[in-house]
Amino acid sequence: MIILYNPPSSPARKPVLPMSLLALGAVLEGHYEYRIIDANLEDNPLATLLRAIDTDGAHILAVTVMPGPQLMHAVPLCRQIKMLRPQVVIIWGGYFPSQHYESCVNAVYIDYIIRGHGELIFKNLVDQLHLNKEHPKTSQKPRMWQGAQPYINKVAAPAPIPHPDHLPDFPYHRVKMERYIRPTFMGTRTLPHHSSYGCPFFCNFCAVVNMVHGKWLAQSAQHVADVTERLVREWGVNAVDFYDNNFFTQEARTVEFAERITPLHIGWWGEGRIDTLHHYSEKSWRTMRESGLRMVFLGAESGSNETLQRMNKGGNASIEKTIDIVGQMKEHHIVPELSFVVGNPPDPEEDLNHTIAFIRRIKRLNPATEIILYMYTPVPLAGELYEEAKTQGFHFPQTLEEWIQPDWIEFSQRHSINMPWLNDVLRRQISDFQRVLNAYYPTATDPTMSALKKATLRALSAWRYHLKLYSHPLELRALNRVLAYQRPETSGF
Ligand code: B12
Ligand code: SF4
Known part of the structure; x- marks a missing residue:
């Protein structure tokens, strides 16, 4: 049994259809037993995973990892699983390991890394593991899998992109669609x-x-x-x-x-x-x-x-x-x-x-x-x-432990706290401007925005917007607490 695992993708655990895992599941369908576990929908993801391993005999845990909250969750979770159930083969894929594979090389709790759009290459690795042609690694370092052979201590290029028109459709029946x-x-x-x-x-x-x-x-x-x-x-x-x-x-x-x-x-x-x-x-x-x-x-x-x-x-x-x-x-x-x-x-x-x-x-x-x-x-x-x-002195973290420090988690979410070229004044300028702009032009994507709320926000921010006086909008910050106005929704991310 294979587990396809989606770590929580936002601090609020807002469920977003886990299409990365549906894409991987699609190629396993009919070949292997598998299950998609979405931590956004789980109270205790570790307990759910351990149950799947102990009761359903899961022996492969494939994790999708984006930088930010997903990484922050995936690191301690995989470390724990490896410690508690060392027989489980742990595979990482997705945007984080695809970009930052160098920082994964000393992660003893990851067995394999697949870079890029990985459905075919993933199926190939699962096949090899099942045929016992590929043995779970014995060294402490994760292997990069690019098909047919592992890359040990070598960088594998991202997998060739499979054509989405030739891939099987998402197995929607494997997830609770209504929740998304x-x-x-x-x-x-x-x-x-x-x-x-x-x-x-x-x-x-x-x-x-x-x-x-x-x-x-x-x-x-x-x-x-x-x-x-x-x-x-x-x-x-x-x-x-x-x-x-x-x-x-x-x-x-x-x-x-x-x-x-x-x-x-x-x-x-x-x-x-x-x-x-x-x-x-x-x-x-x-x-x-x-x-x-x-x-x-x-x-x-x-x-x-x-x-x-x-x-x-x-x-x-x-x-x-x-x-x-x-x-x-x-x-x-x-x-x-x-x-x-x-x-x-x-x-x-x-x-x-x-x-x-x-x-x-x-x-x-x-x-x-x-x-x-x-x-x-x-x-x-x-x-x-x-x-x-x-x-200007910027460099990426060298290890996963560094990547999950609070500053780097902020960085991954594009808040760029400690960039050498930014100072506090500029950062405040950006957020002050945003606050005034979003009050003067309230977003159309906020379903809770009544006409009255909109008019109030506009009236109170108009002088600032017209005079271009954005700094220290304390009254708008206070108003935000009462009237909560949000920034435009980027639909998904
Ligand atoms: C939907 C989405 C989200 C969802 C969550 C998705 C989820 N997993 O639940 C939400 C809205 C929560 C989200 C949040 C964020 N996102 Co986002 N998101 C996307 C988006 C738009 C689509 C992802 C998707 O579903 N693609 C479709 C599937 C089929 O493709 P895929 O995910 O790439 O998966 C393929 C491969 O990556 C690989 N793969 C993936 N996982 C695995 C696992 C294994 C084991 C294997 C073998 C292979 C594999 O194979 C898959 C099939 O081809 C992408 C942009 C994009 N178009 O891809 C951005 C994107 C991934 N997000 C991005 C960012 C920056 C974020 C945020 C950090 C933004 C923020 N300001 O907070 C947050 C935090 C993420 C976190 N939790 O850690 C960036 C990543 C940048 C980077 N440096 O890596 C992207 C690329 C957007 C962009 N253009 O910049 N995101
Ligand atoms: S056009 Fe958009 S998705 Fe394409 S490389 Fe530029 S920013 Fe990225």
């Missing part, structure tokens, strides 16, 4: 899907690049529409969030998908690039809107073209296109959800000022635009930003 349905701006019953792997771009702050190296492979429009229709039919959803890194890469696929799902009358959300969508025809926009597209998450990243270039944003990214798209989406009544990466080295202050001025311009043009600010958080990827960060 939630209300969003898109609809009262929303579930996610992931219809493509990768992204053809190389932005140098983005973790996706190391996973896929510029590849983008997608399910066909028909396939995505079939999955969507199934979610509607079997679980009564009225909205779907597409968690793809870059859903809109191919206009023809998007439009065909939109046409196919129009009769379903659902709402939907996806992530895309501004320059890609900028090329879409008016007809395509209309088709998307008619099919229920309500909001698109777009990486605007910066209010300066120089910074976009330093980020290797690539394609034809420019601030002028961001302005255009925001206007275009207003006409089509689709909400742009723009994310910005602020606090970039070497001059984070000037960088922030440009971006704040730009955000004000966008809000004038299309006040419905949602704004999400992330602190620049390096990823181990060659490029100007990371090189600059290293020059």
Whole structure:
């Protein structure tokens, strides 16, 4: 028996459909006995795991690990399992070990690491373990598995990306689907899907690049529409969030998908690039809107073209296109959800000022635009930003124990507490600006936002916004305690 384990993915343990594990489960289906355990739904995950090992005879524990809360939970849990039940083979995969495998090499409690989109390579390892061709390691170091042979003390390249159109569909019957349905701006019953792997771009702050190296492979429009229709039919959803890194890469696929799902009358959300969508025809926009597209998450990243270039944003990214798209989406009544990466080295202050001025311009043009600010958080990827960060003294932790220290957990969640190029004044500036902005333009994604609450927030923040006096908004902080206004929801993450 194999356990596929999802560590808690947020401090609040908000259940999010564990698609990484559904993808792995799909290739085991019909071949091996397995069970998905989602710690977000468990009171005592360790006890559940020990029961599965002792009673159901589980002998492989495969863990999906993202940086942040998942890692913080996975490290002590796997250490404990290895100590209590050393016979269990522990396999790690997912974004954290794919990026930061070096810090895992001394983790005696991990047996194997698989990098990248791992479903086929994982199945291959499970086969080898079952055929006794691969024996659980005897050394203290985890092995990297890339298929057919282990890499001992060597770095294995990420697994070749399997084509999502050729993989079996998610085995939804293995999880409690009802627990993952939630209300969003898109609809009262929303579930996610992931219809493509990768992204053809190389932005140098983005973790996706190391996973896929510029590849983008997608399910066909028909396939995505079939999955969507199934979610509607079997679980009564009225909205779907597409968690793809870059859903809109191919206009023809998007439009065909939109046409196919129009009769379903659902709402939907996806992530895309501004320059890609900028090329879409008016007809395509209309088709998307008619099919229920309500909001698109777009990486605007910066209010300066120089910074976009330093980020290797690539394609034809420019601030002028961001302005255009925001206007275009207003006409089509689709909400742009723009994310910005602020606090970039070497001059984070000037960088922030440009971006704040730009955000004000966008809000004038299309006040419905949602704004999400992330602190620049390096990823181990060659490029100007990371090189600059290293020059300023930044380096990643060397061990997992370091990674789970509170500062690094904050870092992983893009709060970047101790970056050498940031000072307290700047950090406060960023959060003060956000507080004033979110009060003056309350998010449309907050279902608890009544007209009265909105009017109160606006009235009390107007003078600050107009005079650009963002610092120390104590009255808004106090108001937040009474009226609790949230930052825009990034739909999934
Ligand atoms: C959904 C999602 C979430 C969900 C949780 C998902 C879950 N596991 O329960 C929520 C909303 C909670 C979340 C939170 C966060 N997320 Co998130 N999230 C995503 C998102 C949008 C989709 C993930 C997904 O389901 N993909 C679909 C599946 C099929 O693909 P997959 O997860 O990559 O899994 C494949 C491989 O990774 C691998 N694999 C995965 N696990 C395993 C395990 C084994 C054993 C093996 C062999 C292989 C393997 O094989 C799988 C199949 O191909 C991704 C972006 C993306 N499009 O992938 C970001 C992403 C993973 N998240 C990211 C981040 C930064 C976060 C946060 C830290 C953000 C924050 N500010 O707090 C938090 C904290 C995470 C944590 N708990 O530790 C980053 C990771 C960056 C990095 N440096 O690694 C990503 C890449 C977004 C981005 N573009 O920057 N997230
Ligand atoms: S376009 Fe988006 S997903 Fe692709 S590399 Fe850039 S930031 Fe990452």
